[in-house]
Amino acid sequence: MKNIAALFILIFALPLIAADHEAGLEGEAAALYDRAVEAEQDLRTNNALGLFLQVEELAPNNAKVMQKIARQYSDSTVDTRDEDRQRELLDQALTYSKRAVELNPEDPINVLSVAITKGKIATLGSNKAKVEAARDIKANALRAIELDPDYAWAHHVLGRWHREVDSLGAIARFFTKMLYGGLPEASVEEAIFHLKKATELDPSGLSHYLELGFAYAAAGEIELARKNFAQGLSMPSREKHDDAAKSRAESALAELS
Numbered sequence: 212m213k214n215i216a217a218l219f220i221l222i223f224a225l226p227l228i229a230a231d232h233e234a235g236l237e238g239e240a241a242a243l244y245d246r247a248v249e250a251e252q253d254l255r256t257n258n259a260l261g262l263f264l265q266v267e268e269l270a271p272n273n274a275k276v277m278q279k280i281a282r283q284y285s286d287s288t289v290d291t292r293d294e295d296r297q298r299e300l301l302d303q304a305l306t307y308s309k310r311a312v313e314l315n316p317e318d319p320i321n322v323l324s325v326a327i328t329k330g331k332i333a334t335l336g337s338n339k340a341k342v343e344a345a346r347d348i349k350a351n352a353l354r355a356i357e358l359d360p361d362y363a364w365a366h367h368v369l370g371r372w373h374r375e376v377d378s379l380g381a382i383a384r385f386f387t388k389m390l391y392g393g394l395p396e397a398s399v400e401e402a403i404f405h406l407k408k409a410t411e412l413d414p415s416g417l418s419h420y421l422e423l424g425f426a427y428a429a430a431g432e433i434e435l436a437r438k439n440f441a442q443g444l445s446m447p448s449r450e451k452h453d454d455a456a457k458s459r460a461e462s463a464l465a466e467l468s
Contacts, residue, residue, distance in 0.1 A: 234275040240266050247279065254451055256286050274314035274321065281307035281324055285331065286451040294335055301332045319355035319362045326351035327368070342387060342394060348372055349395055363413035367422060370405030373397045374426045402426040410439075417446035417453060421460040433467055440464040 236244050247262035260283035266276050284304035288297045305328045311321040326348045333344035349372050355365035376397035379387065387393055406423040413419060420443035427436035440460050448454050 234270075234273055234279075236266070236270055236273065236276075240269040243269070244276070251279070251283070252449075256283055256290065256451065259283050260287065272314060274311045274318060277307045277311035277314060278318075278321055278324065281305075281311060281328065285324075285328060288331070289451050289455075298332065298335055301328060301335075304328045305332065317358060319358040319365060322351050322358065323355040323362075323365055323368060342392070345372070345376065345394060361412055363409045363416060363419065366405040366412065367409040367416070367419055370402045370409060370426065371422050372402075373405065374399055374402035374422070374429055377402065378429060399426060399430045403430060415446075415449075417443040417448070418450070418456045419443075420446070421456050424460060425463060428463060428467065437464065437467055440467075 234241075234244055243262055243266045247259050247266060250256075250259035250262060260280065263276060263280045263283060266273075267280060270276055281304045284300045284307065287300045291297060291300075305325070308321065308325045308328050311318070312325055315321055326344070330341075330344040330348050333340040348368065352365050352369040352372065355362055356369065359365070374397075376394055377399050379394075403423065403426045406419060406426050409416065409419040410423060420439045424436045424439035424443065427433075427439060440463065444457055444460060444464070448457065
């Protein structure tokens with residue numbers, strides 16, 4: 212079942228996206244938080260993590276701070292190939308993601324980040340764990356959209372989920388159902404709908420265009436695929452995972468030529 216493992220590694224290669232809305236902090240905590248956000252934006256992940264942990268000491272019940280800490284732990288996995296270390300980082304990310312949900316269960320970012328973190332952990336586990344996490348990702352993406360219909364990254368995740376699950380062949384689907392209870396229905400049309408929505412809601416996010424390119428390619432819309440790949444590749448990398456996304460898109464674009 213190697214194709215299942217490879218498929219879900221792609222689904223779970225996602226950033227924990229934390230919108231930069233106000234954290235409601237004051238004084239020293241607010242100053243530290245601003246420094247941490249600046250480090251995060253500069254992709255100085257370890258520095259950002261250390262600063263956010265200092266903020267936690269001053270504001271231990273702030274959901275936004277918990278969410279930010281979770282993201283730094285998750286993003287830190289990009290900087291190591293050691294699977295044991297990745298698992299340690301993701302366990303920490305999950306702890307803080309769950310804490311954020313406990314503090315603010317109506318925040319769609321918190322809802323989505325728990326599922327994505329579970330998915331990343333599942334890449335280091337069995338195919339059964341990957342399938343179970345994939346179910347969680349769809350359910351949580353739908354819940355996040357219910358909480359905020361304009362949350363671009365929830366549409367991105369749901370669109371990517373549809374595209375990649377739809378790409379499973381008949382044999383893989385059969386064994387997934389027989390061994391692990393199967394997956395919800397998916398379609399490339401739904402993938403395109405949600406990824407287009409993501410580009411409309413967040414036109415500065417290059418990953419939305421790149422994933423839309425993959426969806427159009429899967430639908431046989433080659434010119435639209437090229438157009439969206441080109442758009443995403445022309446944009447500057449700003450997130451920790453952007454370079455990896457570009458690399459995948461460049462390979463796909465070359466195959467279309």
